[in-house]
Amino acid sequence: MALPESFIEELSRRNSIEDVVSSYVTLRARGRTRVGLCPFHGEKTPSFTVYPENNSFYCFGCGAGGDLITFVRKIEHLDYMDAVKFLADRAGMDMPRAEVDDTAAKLRRRVLEANREAARFFHEMLYTPQGATALNYYRSRGYSDRTIRRFGLGYAPNDFHALVNHLRSKGYRDEEMLLAWLARKSEKGLYDSFRNRVMVPIIDVRGNVIAFGGRVLDDSKPKYINTGDTPVFKKTNNLFALNIAKDTGRRLILCEGYMDVIAMHQAGFTDAVAALGTSFTNDHANLIARYADEVILIFDADEAGQKGANRAMSMLRNTGVRVRVVRIPDGKDPDEYLRHHPPEALKLLIDRSSNDVEYRLSVMRQNFAPLDSSENKVGFLKEAVRLIAGLDGPVERDVYASKLAQELGVSKTAILQQIEDALKKTQRAKVKRRLREDVQRSEAVATRANPEALRHVRAATAEEALIGAMLRYPDRIAEVAERLPEAEVVTAFNRRLYAEIVSRFRQGALIELSVFSATYSADEMAYITSLVNAASSRSDSREDMLKYIDVIRTEYSLLGFGQAGTMSDEETRRMMEILRKMKQ
Numbered sequence: 001m002a003l004p005e006s007f008i009e010e011l012s013r014r015n016s017i018e019d020v021v022s023s024y025v026t027l028r029a030r031g032r033t034r035v036g037l038c039p040f041h042g043e044k045t046p047s048f049t050v051y052p053e054n055n056s057f058y059c060f061g062c063g064a065g066g067d068l069i070t071f072v073r074k075i076e077h078l079d080y081m082d083a084v085k086f087l088a089d090r091a092g093m094d095m096p097r098a099e100v101d102d103t104a105a106k107l108r109r110r111v112l113e114a115n116r117e118a119a120r121f122f123h124e125m126l127y128t129p130q131g132a133t134a135l136n137y138y139r140s141r142g143y144s145d146r147t148i149r150r151f152g153l154g155y156a157p158n159d160f161h162a163l164v165n166h167l168r169s170k171g172y173r174d175e176e177m178l179l180a181w182l183a184r185k186s187e188k189g190l191y192d193s194f195r196n197r198v199m200v201p202i203i204d205v206r207g208n209v210i211a212f213g214g215r216v217l218d219d220s221k222p223k224y225i226n227t228g229d230t231p232v233f234k235k236t237n238n239l240f241a242l243n244i245a246k247d248t249g250r251r252l253i254l255c256e257g258y259m260d261v262i263a264m265h266q267a268g269f270t271d272a273v274a275a276l277g278t279s280f281t282n283d284h285a286n287l288i289a290r291y292a293d294e295v296i297l298i299f300d301a302d303e304a305g306q307k308g309a310n311r312a313m314s315m316l317r318n319t320g321v322r323v324r325v326v327r328i329p330d331g332k333d334p335d336e337y338l339r340h341h342p343p344e345a346l347k348l349l350i351d352r353s354s355n356d357v358e359y360r361l362s363v364m365r366q367n368f369a370p371l372d373s374s375e376n377k378v379g380f381l382k383e384a385v386r387l388i389a390g391l392d393g394p395v396e397r398d399v400y401a402s403k404l405a406q407e408l409g410v411s412k413t414a415i416l417q418q419i420e421d422a423l424k425k426t427q428r429a430k431v432k433r434r435l436r437e438d439v440q441r442s443e444a445v446a447t448r449a450n451p452e453a454l455r456h457v458r459a460a461t462a463e464e465a466l467i468g469a470m471l472r473y474p475d476r477i478a479e480v481a482e483r484l485p486e487a488e489v490v491t492a493f494n495r496r497l498y499a500e501i502v503s504r505f506r507q508g509a510l511i512e513l514s515v516f517s518a519t520y521s522a523d524e525m526a527y528i529t530s531l532v533n534a535a536s537s538r539s540d541s542r543e544d545m546l547k548y549i550d551v552i553r554t555e556y557s558l559l560g561f562g563q564a565g566t567m568s569d570e571e572t573r574r575m576m577e578i579l580r581k582m583k584q
Helices: 005-014 017-022 068-076 080-091 103-126 129-140 145-150 162-169 174-179 258-266 282-291 303-319 334-340 343-351 356-367 374-389 394-408 412-449 457-472 474-483 492-507 522-536 542-563 569-583
Strands: 028-030 033-036 048-051 056-059 065-067 154-156 183-186 189-192 197-203 209-216 224-226 251-255 272-274 294-298 322-325
Touching (some): 005 080, 017 068, 048 522, 056 522, 065 068, 065 522, 103 162, 103 197, 162 174, 162 183, 294 303, 322 356, 356 374, 374 394, 394 412, 412 522, 457 492, 474 492
Antiparallel strands (some): 033 048, 048 056, 056 065, 197 209
């Protein structure tokens, strides 16, 4: 059976959405609402809005929205039941004994348990005769026993069935091993996904083992194998070692790989993290922005590393965090550098690191060196002007214009004029692009929730206004239900939602956003929330709601005529009357 509505009501009462969201997003007051930078997409201007009056949120940039439970589901990547438990634990509430059918939640827990058992197995194998080569490998990298224990490092034996047999002996089913990506399947049956590799468990911020990275001990390919997407893991939603680094302060050091991160932590840099088996994404940038105000990039000096650094810089800057870039001498990576230098040497490089703009300018200087020729100087200046024109603040642009003028012996006024010209060209395009992207994202969410709205725009618009008003003024539902039969609501999703609202009203059940999140998806909750909050910005009178009903019934009638073959004289007169009303 479903969770009692009294429990959901109490859960919402004890968990203020403002308090919950504030632990992830910096909010500031704006009238009766709170605003901040959206944690679900990169932005510099706050479009993420929290509505304390109905415990909801909505982002006008990307269209994400919903109630408190939906927020926790999205931000923590949980299913409905686990999100409810998360909030119950936060409020010190016991879950009801009679829960909903949480098959998915149970399967997710079994995957986590299988991962934890696999991590134990790999770690124990490291200290057996089979694991001697792997242990020597870790020792050769300079890892201490303390580091090996802290990261739970291990070894996957050179055996096709070692882990599969172990997990079966512990009661795990084949389905659970496959879902966890711990095993693969062939015609002969299950076999271990990881074999003859040193193993690094990936642990989330709650301490769960969610995935693994495996590295070969020789030169065979592929060098690394990483867990694919599972019910508990998605590469773009996690960072290696964030479970440790998140508690060290508001700074993170972003490295390329987890071996670099382990070496950094052993050297005392416990704020180091890395992306997992994939290139850096906007999701990674938004995740970092939740935990850090400043990010230090330490990427390899090769071409791939520099491309990755430039990509990360752009994405991180869009989130508003400060970015600095460390250049390690001789193109070494952090792991290699720390094997030959004391931690103090790396700390000095970090302390002396330049911000992302200065780093990019230095790369441009190298590309146009030497700058004593007019051609190279002009080429460098054009590239630099484009970079500086892309900066947000006029003070920042002025500072770099001054530096360039002094360095190149060019008038600062001339450089500022070049920047202004470039700024005018790019600013309009940037604003248009951002607005277009925001509208597209928001419309995409609404379209996924109610795809029929595109075919029945006028009906869907009236339905949205009416449903938003019904949720805001439940005392008017009885009259609305009397005047508008469920069957005449034109679009299928709105018809379903309308019917549920009316049904809940007649049963005397709770009518709040929190009760819908159990049965509606994140996109659908965003859509419903947008209806409620749009209604909150209007003052819908009873007459307004009756007009919405007239439009819906009119559109339904026209739809019926459109589906008919021929119309009688009476039907023709009725249609003319409908068209006349529509023009009023």
